[in-house]
Amino acid sequence: MQAFIFDAVRTARGKGKKDGALHGVTPLELSATTLRALRARKQLDTSLVDDVILGCVTPIGEQGACIARTAVLAAGYDQSVSGVQVNRFCASGLEAVNMAAALVMSGQCDLTVGGGVEAMSRVPMGSDGGAWPVDPRAAIANYFTPQGVSADTIATQSGYSREDVDAYAVESHRRAAHAVAQGYFKPSIVPVTDLNGLSILDHDETIRPQTTLASLGALKPSFAGMGEQFGFDAVIRQRYPEVERVHHVHHAGNSSGIVDGAAAVLIGSQAMAARTGMRPRARIRAFASIGSEPAIMLTGPSYAAERALQRAGMQASDIDLFELNEAFAAVVMRFMDVMQVPHNKLNVNGGAIAMGHPLGATGAMILGILLDELERRDLSTGMATLCVGAGMGIATIIERV
Numbered sequence: 026m027q028a029f030i031f032d033a034v035r036t037a038r039g040k041g042k043k044d045g046a047l048h049g050v051t052p053l054e055l056s057a058t059t060l061r062a063l064r065a066r067k068q069l070d071t072s073l074v075d076d077v078i079l080g081c082v083t084p085i086g087e088q089g090a091c092i093a094r095t096a097v098l099a100a101g102y103d104q105s106v107s108g109v110q111v112n113r114f115c116a117s118g119l120e121a122v123n124m125a126a127a128l129v130m131s132g133q134c135d136l137t138v139g140g141g142v143e144a145m146s147r148v149p150m151g152s153d154g155g156a157w158p159v160d161p162r163a164a165i166a167n168y169f170t171p172q173g174v175s176a177d178t179i180a181t182q183s184g185y186s187r188e189d190v191d192a193y194a195v196e197s198h199r200r201a202a203h204a205v206a207q208g209y210f211k212p213s214i215v216p217v218t219d220l221n222g223l224s225i226l227d228h229d230e231t232i233r234p235q236t237t238l239a240s241l242g243a244l245k246p247s248f249a250g251m252g253e254q255f256g257f258d259a260v261i262r263q264r265y266p267e268v269e270r271v272h273h274v275h276h277a278g279n280s281s282g283i284v285d286g287a288a289a290v291l292i293g294s295q296a297m298a299a300r301t302g303m304r305p306r307a308r309i310r311a312f313a314s315i316g317s318e319p320a321i322m323l324t325g326p327s328y329a330a331e332r333a334l335q336r337a338g339m340q341a342s343d344i345d346l347f348e349l350n351e352a353f354a355a356v357v358m359r360f361m362d363v364m365q366v367p368h369n370k371l372n373v374n375g376g377a378i379a380m381g382h383p384l385g386a387t388g389a390m391i392l393g394i395l396l397d398e399l400e401r402r403d404l405s406t407g408m409a410t411l412c413v414g415a416g417m418g419i420a421t422i423i424e425r426v
Contacts (some may be wrong), residue, residue, distance in 0.1 A: 028126035029298060029305035031291040033393030034062045038229045038381045041145035041283035046226040048285070050217055052081075052088045052144035056096035059140060059289035064100070067291065067303055070137065072103035078125050079289075080117025081110045081143030082384035085089050085153045087243035092142065102171040112385070113314070113352060114414035117141050118288060119388025119421055123312040123366070125292045130309075140289035141386035150283065150384065157415055168264040168320035168392030173280070174257045174413065175321050176353035178265065183359055187274040190354035191241040194279035194378045196368075198353060201375025202234035209374055213393050218264045229380040231282045233313065246273035264320040279354040284381030288389035305426050307396055310406070311337035312421040323356045325365045325418020326410040333408065333420040341366060344422070345404035348391040350411040351376035351418045358409075373398060387411065392421060399425055 036055055039047030047055070056079060064071055079093040093108030112337035113120040118141030125139030156163050163169070180190060204210060205228060216227035258271045269302075298305055313332035317325040326349055334340060341364045349357050349371060361371060374394065377387065388411055395407040410420040 026130050026132050026294060028129040028292050028309045029295065029426065030061055030307045030309065030396060031293055031303045032067055032296065033290045033396055034059050034066070035212050035288035035390045035393055036217050036286045037214050037226045038231065038282070038284040038286040038383055039226050040230045041285050041381065043146060045146050045285060046230055048146040050225065052092060052142050052147065053095055053099055055144060055217065055255050055285065055287035056092060056142040057099040058215055058217055060096055060100035060102060060138065061285050063119040063138065063289055063291050072105055073136050073297070073301065074102065075137055075389045076125070076128060077106060077108040077138040078121040079108070079110050080112065080121040080385040080388065082112055082114055082117055082143060083112055083150060083153045084112060086148050088142065088144065088148050097234045113383055113417065114254060115352065115412045116314070116388050116411045116417065116419040117385040118390065119392060119409060119411060119419050120314065122290050122292070122389050123393055123421055126309045129292055136293040138235040138289050138291055140287065140389040143285045143384040143386050144285045145383060146285050168260050170257050170261050170320050171248065171251055172323065173275055174252045174261060174271065175323050176275050176355050177248055177252065178261050178268060179323060179359055180355035181268055181272045183355065185274065185355050185358055188238065188309060189358070190274050190279045191238055193354040193358060194241060195236050195238055197372065197375045197378040198233050198236040198300030200373065201232045201379035204323060204374035205232060206231070209397065211395055217389040221256060224426045231284060231381045232379045235316065236278070239282065241278040244278050251271035257405055261320060275353050275355065276314050279378060281350070281352050281377035281382035284383045286383035286386045286390065288386045290389050290392060307423045307425045310422045310424045315417060316420045317416045317418055321354060322414060322416040323412040324359065325412050325416065326356070326360050326420065329418030329420040330364060330410050333422050337422050339422070344406050344408045345370070346373060346395060346398055346407045347371040348395040348407070348409045349389055350382060350391060351378040352382065352412050354378065356412050388419065396423060
C-alpha cells in the first residue's frame, strides 16, 4: 500500500531567544496552529484522522506529557484522534512523518499527521539531560564529543577551510533571502496569531541578507575552547588518531540557528483520497534511518541516503532536488562531495544556517519546503535528509503524483 502526502504546512521560524517574535507563544499553540491549518486548508473532517505523531527533542515542561495528544485537543480535532510524540534528536520531525507514512503503508491507518515542534526560546536545548554525554558508561566507551567539535573534525578531515564554510553560509543566507523576496515560502507558512487573530509572525525571522565573508570572518570559532580547554580535541584524536590537530572553523554564523517553530504533514491512503476528494501531492517512495559512528556523529546523511536510494531502486542522480538540514556547513559540504550532488540541486532556497533549526520540527519543515519547490519547478523526485545526534542519519524520498 502507498502513502500519499495531501498537504504540508509550517509556522514561520522565530528567533529562539527571549526577544524572538515567538517567545510568547507556547509550543502547544505552535503545534495546534499547524493542525488547525491542515483542517482549514483541506476542509478536513478530523474524525477521519487516525493518529498524530509529533517530533519533539526536548519533551519536558511545556513540551512534555505527550504534546501531540494535547495539541490534537487544543486544535479542536475530534476526540477520537490519538497522538504520540517521538524523539530521534534532530531527525524527530522527519521520523514522525516516516512513522505516520508507515502506518498507512502497513494498512493500519488511512489518514495520519506527522510533524514536530520545538520552542527553543522557552524550553532550552539540552534541558532534559540524558545519559549520552554524562554517564561514563556511554560517554567514555563511545568517545563522546560535542557536535560542534565533531563538525570541526569533519571539516579538518575533508580539508574545508574557514573561508570555505563561511562561503557556504553566505550562500545559504543569499538563497533564503531570494526565496523570501520571491514568495517561495508563502504557500505553506501559516501565520502565528494572537488571541485576537492578529499576526505575530509570518516570515522566518533570522535570515540576514547582509551577511558577507567579511562579517562572518570577524566571528571567533565557537568550539575551540570546548575542544582545547575541556579536552574534547584529545578525545576525538583518540578516536581518529590520523587527525593531528582539529581546526576549529565553525561558529554561530555558519551553524544552524536556534529558533522556535512547528510543522505538520497530512498523509493518507489512496482509498482516503477517493473517499474525501483530497488530491495527493506526492507519494513517499522510500525512507531509511541508520546508525553511524557516534563520536564524529554527523556523517549519517550520506549513509541514510544510500540506504533509502537502494530501497527505492534509485541512484543519487535520479533525485531532482535535495534538502539537507544545515546543522553545520561542513555537514552539507561533505554530503555533496560524498554523494556527488551539485550545490544547484541541494538546499536551493537556503537552509538552517539562514532560517534556523527548530530541532523537533525541522525534518517535517524541510520535507514541505522540498515538495513546494518540486512543484514550483515542475520536477518529480526529492530527498530530505538530516544528520542526527549520537551518530545517526535519516532520509526520505518523495515523488510527485
